[in-house]
Amino acid sequence: MRSTQKLPRQIPATEVQRLELTDLAPGRYRFRLALAEDATSQRVCVPVQVVKGHAPGPVVGITAALHGNEVNGLPVIHRLFRRLHASELAGTVVGVGPLNVPGYLRNKREFSDGKDLNRVFPGSPTGNESSVYAHAIVERLLRNFDVLFDLHTASFGRSNSLYIRADMTQAQTAHLARVIRPQIIVHNRADGTLRAAAEHLGIHALTVEIGNPQRAQETLVLSSSVGLREALEHLGMTKSDEESPQAETVECSHSYWLYTDGGGLLEVFPHLTERVARGQPVAQLLNEWGEVHRVYEAPEDGIVIGKATNPVASSGARILHLGVVGSVPERAQPPRDSAPC
Ligand SMILES: [Zn+2]
Structure with missing residues (x-):
């Protein structure tokens, strides 16, 4: 065309x-x-x-x-x-x-x-x-x-x-x-x-x-x-004329992925940015007959940073990326290192 x-x-x-x-x-x-x-x-x-x-x-x-x-x-x-x-x-x-x-x-x-x-x-x-x-x-x-x-x-x-x-x-x-x-x-x-x-x-x-x-x-x-x-x-480079539309930012001290220990069709329950509590069911695996054969719970309180969207899961498939809410102490910036990388 x-x-x-x-x-x-x-x-x-x-x-x-x-x-x-x-x-x-x-x-x-x-x-x-x-x-x-x-x-x-x-x-x-x-x-x-x-x-x-x-x-x-x-x-x-x-x-x-x-x-x-x-x-x-x-x-x-x-x-x-x-x-x-x-x-x-x-x-x-x-x-x-x-x-x-x-x-x-x-x-x-x-x-x-x-x-x-x-x-x-x-x-x-x-x-x-x-x-x-x-x-x-x-x-x-x-x-x-x-x-x-x-x-x-x-x-x-x-x-x-x-x-x-x-x-x-x-x-x-x-x-x-x-x-x-x-x-x-x-x-x-x-x-x-x-x-x-x-x-x-x-x-x-x-x-x-x-x-x-x-x-x-x-x-x-x-x-x-x-x-x-x-x-x-x-950084003092521009004058912004827009308001940032985001809500409050949640800070996490660290994060990690949860993985399946079996295979099947994966269903992940929480949506992105949802807070989950320790022990809350966050995902399940269905077997080849459509029956639930694994249920996964949040190992600790956290927030959902990312999640699997592909339901086809083998053992070790990613379930969700859990952020653990908290901040880390800041330290002063070291001088700029000009040594070759
Ligand atoms: Zn990338």
Whole structure:
């Protein structure tokens, strides 16, 4: 079918091998950042948009679709950038996505070698495919940032609330998490992730989990982009003209998944963000005749961060992601570490 709409003129994108922000004049830019070559010797380029403000300020990076099928973050970035203007901005905002281009093209979470890209950071220039790519992300992109928001969703067969994972012992990081006002915040430190690589470089880094994979969920996209604008305002970069529509945020000291010890058709009872009490039935398994043969209870009081949506369950299937409500003590921010990752 041929498009009948007249489209606005596009800003051309420049291909670069490395994102260099220091010498850029204030303004709006589009780049294609080359991170690798594919098997047809073509460069694998990631779309990067930049708005550099007229006033000085921090560099905030927002990355999306590091897991290739987690696409809610892309319209979040697009919406945010439509409302950013260099004349009204202090500092620089960089929007990157899809970051895992090979996964995105195949509607897959994983990279082209089947590896989970968000488990191989900081990567290595002499490693395998995913490791080389992760290393290029760190060296050619990540090092520019003072703050990182890495946008994700649930994995296939699960659904998520709008929640943030962050090291809540870091005062500045914790404050950024709170001004976004997600439904839930979980204190969490994770090795091998882009967030961990960023933290190693002294970057304030937060993982924002936005709903479900392979979907663009308008309400969560709106909430997330408003929340990120609040974060930019908190950093002194913009003046926000929107009110964050979220309700109170629930903070969790930690979280974990519950798994089945048998197989069958899984039914999970509580909805996302629902509070559950210790001993409350939260799920059941039906056998092949439709009879209940397992019932699972909450092992302690908590809140439902995510849950299985795929009813087909074998032994060890995920049931729900339980957050244990509570906060962790903050400590002062250590000085920024400029050592190589
Ligand atoms: Zn993800």
